[in-house]
Amino acid sequence: MAAERIEILKSILLDLHQGASAESVQELFNEHFTGVSAIEISLMEHELMNSDSGVTFEDVMSLCNVHANLFKGAVQNVEVADTDHPGHPVQIFKQENLALRAALMRVRRLLDTYEQSDDAEMLTEIGKGLLRQLGLVGQFAIHYQRKEELMFPIMESYGHDSPPKVMWGVDDQIRGLFQEARAAAQQLPELEVSAVKEKFEIFAAEFEAMIFKEESILLMILLESFHQDDWLKIAEESEAYGYAIIKPTEKWIPERHSFSEEEAGEAADAGSEAAASREQPSDGRFQQVIDTPDGQVTISFEPKEKKEQTFNRESQQPFGHGYLSVTEANLILDHLPMEITFVNKEDIFQYYNDSVPADEMIFKRTPSQIGRHVELCHPPKFLDKVRRIFKALREGQRDKFEMWFRSESRGKFVHVTYAAVRDEAGEFQGVLEYVQDIQPFRDIDSDFYRDLD
Template sequence: MASERIEVLKSILLDLHNGASAESVQELFNEHFTGVSAIEISLMEHELMNSDTGITFEDVMSLCNVHANLFKGAIQNIEVADSDHPGHPVQVFKQENLALRAALLRVRRLLASYEEAENSDMKGELAKGLLRQLGLVGQFDIHYRRKEELMFPIMESYGHDSPPRVMWGVDDQIRELFQQALSKAQDLPEEEIADVQAAFETFAAEFEAMIFKEESILLMILLESFTQDDWLKIADESPSYGYAIIQPTEKWQPHRQSFEEEPDDRESAISQFHSLAEGTLEQIIETPEGEIRISYQAKEKKPKLADRFSQQPFGHGYLSLEEANLILNHLPLEITFVNKEDIFQYYNDSGPADEMIFKRTPSQIGRNVELCHPPKLLKKVRAIFDSLRKGEKDKFEMWFKSQSRGKFVHVTYRAVRDEAGLFQGVLEYVQDIQPFRDIKEDFYSE
């Protein structure tokens, strides 16, 4: 039955893709469905993008608003007690959306007041207030990054890889619309207020539509799929990315039931045996008819792996695992290793998470490298990795000025090859080289 419903849903989106009106498919939708789960939406999008219909994730992304409206009012609610607790990632997510909505309303009021203001002094004060409120709205990027970097990897691990790709693509479009609106607001009073209002409303329409998609589709998928451990992982890693406008009022600490066996059960059972030989025990049970003998043979113990502090041959010398880890973490570089299967396998701890140039979290480990990048960058990422894999180049270097952080960032992607020259993966290292650019004289000049 579920597969039939997914086929109907898929058919509806294909009709939309081929030019059918939203009204016509809405009627078909109402005819066949009284409710639809978020999991079915995810499966539908997955099948659309992995079938031979020729539909890509860009196509689904372009239909995102239309099919979101189809599901409005028809999505089954999922009640999960934990998600109502203060500090739970779902509660924090919704509170951020409330705060962002409030900031949108304040921006609208300021734009209307600016339009009605009669003198330049008043307009100047309103413009300052407008930019402050837009700064608050702009914190939606923090909200989106937590969604993309913490929630999406877990979704993918459960097989829901299509919704993240579509939503990340729309997120990037919303980011671009916001930058356009912000740029026009920064140009006041030279910019016409009507143009600023139009740019802002274009952004706001897409942004508010995304809030609906997050709360009525995305969170429903997550609440159906994620375990308590998944939510705890998100809660633990969220501070590394920060929060939009609001801060959680308390830390979420759910009750955890222990199901571990009592530690003395095995010892109590073994104590009833007496030793026959080394590693062999026997218990004798007397019955009227005779004796019952039960023997216990200990399993051969496997040799212990070297601990973190044991010295091992390493390169041209000796290092323990602990020393190697410390050395990598003390390098003035952010290091990432993607293996030959394109799986994100390792990153070092070069500094506090909130100071990292490219934030990395444990939830990204084991993720395909393509899923770690916004859809708009996939073409460049694929080109770099293909060229390194084929041996066309050994490394790519790029650099950019980070205005928000005051850093001049240098990024290198280098192919990792073994002694036989076989490709084993890609090493990325990132460094702030602004301090080198600021050097004025030779240390040994005097």
């Protein structure tokens, strides 16, 4: 990954942002590249958005499709073992895209059939089928949420924070286009079918472009960056979000390799002309002697003494106006009838409780999100609002913000509070978010004690 290649890529994209035609940029690109690493694309976008070039996140997002077309056919494929297993996150991701593409094709056929028919009864049935298929297409929201909540945090931990930010912004635009297309379909037959087709094709074009970006750029970055443990974490936490149209037919259980020091040394020596000898006593120490033309090099290893875990989670600790063990405190937090999230004073997502199973959460949280900057936990379109809330709480302009909304799909009336957490000296220590379903309280129409009489 030569720095010159990244500079050339930056130069090409800057030309594009400054008004150069897509054709001229493509020609320049083809002159310098026969293959490009997805990692290089990520680094280039990061440097471009964080430089003094004047190119903003919004600029990159607005030209996202042009960027994708620029790299089409040039991005190097990355082969990683196990990714073709039915339960591997990469394979599930691709199978979902296949199923979503098939649903898109069915919607197109139904729209064509609707346009050609003049039988009222048949039009009614076609309309019902159309809405069912649009319901399947709409499951892309699950696919996107898994991507944004499970894959993006790990990407950011490896320093690839620009592609997730751009892609999340485009995801939200696609969500909006789908809502418009579905709303138009729901107005049939009052609305002309040609208008519905137009709305749907605008959505479909952006949606299919995103599939290309996911499979040709995003997954290539992940395959180059992620370790097996990263994929395992995604696989284990995916159930909390669910899947789009398809479900895994098998659980992915990777083959794990454990190397002894001797095997690791043999692997390191493979392909080397240097001869080595090793002595390894039973206490784990070993010594390796490597012969070189100029003499011998001796490498020694002595394991550190393992210290006993001294902290006892069951021991009672002073806690507020009483005492609790860590286990008891955790149980209490998990039994509170609300979802709690704590973001510390450095704006890092530090804790959430388990008041309900992950798949029942109003705002889904998974372990992958712990340690993530709060700004990266929200869609780009909400960033300005999040920043204003945290600024007001941090600076003492407000002690809390409250908001509420009705979730029709879940049948809940959700109340959300963002409260500043301050210590005894009044110093800001973070933000506590607590979320409740208050629909049961709104449904109360009797007096408990009166009913007991």
